[in-house]
Amino acid sequence: MITQIGIVAGEIWSLLEEYGDMFLTELMERIKEQNLEIKKEVVLMSLGWLAREGHLIVRDDNGGYTICLKD
Secondary structure, three states, rough: HHHHHHHHHHHHHHHHHHOOOOOOOOOHHHHHOOOOOOOOOOOOHHHHHHOOOOOOEEEEOEEEEEEOOOO
């Protein structure tokens, strides 16, 4: 499972580098557009890992969450 979380974290990183900051819902849509069969829970675990490692910031924006890479 740790390997899958790491792979998904890499996919998230790539999407954020390519498209910039995005809402969590938009990130989930982009993952689906790439035909990645990834469970929502794994995406959330990957985001948590990246946030804990200090690689991204998660902001609460009026009920939605904005995800951005840390400079």
